[in-house]
Amino acid sequence: MNNNMEQLRKEYQEIPIPDELDSIVNQSIHKFSKEGRRGRGSKYRWLAVSSAAAFMFLIAINVSPPVAKALSSIPGVDRVIQVLTFKEYVVDESNYNANIKVPSITDMENEQLQSGLNEKYMKENKALYEKFQVEISELKKQGGGHLGLDVGYEVKTDNDEILSIQRYVVETAGSSSEELQFDTIDKKNQILITLPMLFKDDRYVRLISDNVKEQMQVQMKADPNKIYWAPGASDVPVTSEFQSIAKDQGFYINNDGKLVIAFNEYDVAPGYMGSVEFVIPTDVLKDVLINNKYIK
Numbered sequence: 001m002n003n004n005m006e007q008l009r010k011e012y013q014e015i016p017i018p019d020e021l022d023s024i025v026n027q028s029i030h031k032f033s034k035e036g037r038r039g040r041g042s043k044y045r046w047l048a049v050s051s052a053a054a055f056m057f058l059i060a061i062n063v064s065p066p067v068a069k070a071l072s073s074i075p076g077v078d079r080v081i082q083v084l085t086f087k088e089y090v091v092d093e094s095n096y097n098a099n100i101k102v103p104s105i106t107d108m109e110n111e112q113l114q115s116g117l118n119e120k121y122m123k124e125n126k127a128l129y130e131k132f133q134v135e136i137s138e139l140k141k142q143g144g145g146h147l148g149l150d151v152g153y154e155v156k157t158d159n160d161e162i163l164s165i166q167r168y169v170v171e172t173a174g175s176s177s178e179e180l181q182f183d184t185i186d187k188k189n190q191i192l193i194t195l196p197m198l199f200k201d202d203r204y205v206r207l208i209s210d211n212v213k214e215q216m217q218v219q220m221k222a223d224p225n226k227i228y229w230a231p232g233a234s235d236v237p238v239t240s241e242f243q244s245i246a247k248d249q250g251f252y253i254n255n256d257g258k259l260v261i262a263f264n265e266y267d268v269a270p271g272y273m274g275s276v277e278f279v280i281p282t283d284v285l286k287d288v289l290i291n292n293k294y295i296k
Contacts, residue, residue, distance in 0.1 A: 083155050083165060087122070089129040091149075096136050098149040100125050103165065110190035117183060117192075121167070125151055128169065148172030156182075156252045156260075162294065163187050164252035166262075168275075178265040178275050182252045186294070195251050198259070198295060199288045202247065208261060209244040211284045216242070216268070228269045228276075242268045257296030258282065 086104030091097060102125045108114035132149050139145040150170040157164035163185040170178045184193045198204070216228035227233070229240045250262040259280045263269075269276055282295055289295055 083153070083158075083163075086118070087125075089125070091132065091136070093136075095144060095146045096132075096139075096148075098129065098132050098151075100129050100149065100151040101153060102126075103153040103167070105163075105165075105185075108185075108190055113185075113190060113192060146173065148176075157184075157255050159255055161187060162253050164254075166252065175271065176265075177271070180250055180262055180264055180275055182250050182262065184252050193253070193294065195248055198290060199285075200290055201288065203288045204285065205245060205247060207284055207288060208249075208259075208280055209242075211280055212245065212261060212268075212278050213242065215278050226269075227273065230268075253294055254279070257294065259285065259295050 083103050083105055085101050087102040089098065089100040089102075091099075103121050104118050105114050128149065128151055132147070135147055139147060148171070150172075151168070153165055153167045155163070156166050165183045165185075167181045167183075168178060169180075170176055185191070186193055195204075196202075213230055216230035217232075219226045220228060220230070220233065229242050231241045231243075233241075245261060250264075252260050252262070254260050259282075260277050261280060262277045263275060265271055265273075265275050282289075282292075285295060
């Protein structure tokens with residue numbers, strides 16, 4: 001055990017620290033040293049230095065994947081750095097704004113899956129950035145306009161068994177629209193979980209769809225401000241009614257082990273409702289689940 005810890009310590013010490021991090025460290029130390037000399041007590045100097053250290057720790061993780069990988073080997077911190085921002089594209093002009101964060105998964109034993117997901121995230125977000133630049137150029141040729149793009153991610157679930165990552169794309173051009181994508185990973189077996197693999201057969205499509213319709217009706221009765229394009233709802237054209245989820249519908253598994261079905265903005269409701277989610281009761285699914293390994 002001591003040899004392993006010594007090896008980890010040695011590997012950590014040999015990690016190259018980016019120049020920008022070194023500059024931040026020096027600036028922070030100088031700043032807090034000056035504040036301490038202005039008469040603050042030792043208690044407050046200690047808090048200031050501790051805050052700076054915590055800040056620099058987070059900076060180290062986000063600007064240097066090697067730092068994150070080394071830290072992930074230390075017991076107790078692996079969940080902190082499971083997903084980090086690998087790259088960020090920013091456009092900040094008077095009428096054109098974009099912020100695109102590229103997530104990166106670290107410390108997976110299944111390096112092929114990790115590499116595949118990270119390459120997908122990088123490729124898709126780079127394409128969004130390039131598309132945004134083309135759209136800006138076209139708008140400027142036409143006399144200008146307003147355009148916004150917000151791309152990022154959120155870790156929906158991170159426990160001993162499951163890692164669920166939601167990625168979102170919000171485009172703004174007069175009105176806005178949001179699209180979601182999800183990746184759910186079995187952390188113990190290091191595999192990507194798809195919706196069909198949770199069930200014995202395709203019956204899950206109808207069972208989930210029927211339950212979503214029921215939840216829509218219940219929510220609309222309880223709150224008049226909620227509107228879904230549910231069958232039978234007033235002022236909803238028949239052609240717009242929600243009928244069924246897709247076999248590969250967006251989903252994640254929450255910390256309670258429940259299946260959560262997600263819809264993009266405008267898919268099943270007016271735009272002001274945004275993207276919506278429905279937690280599916282496990283009793284609804286019990287006859288078609290392959291097992292209760294993931295859904296409990």
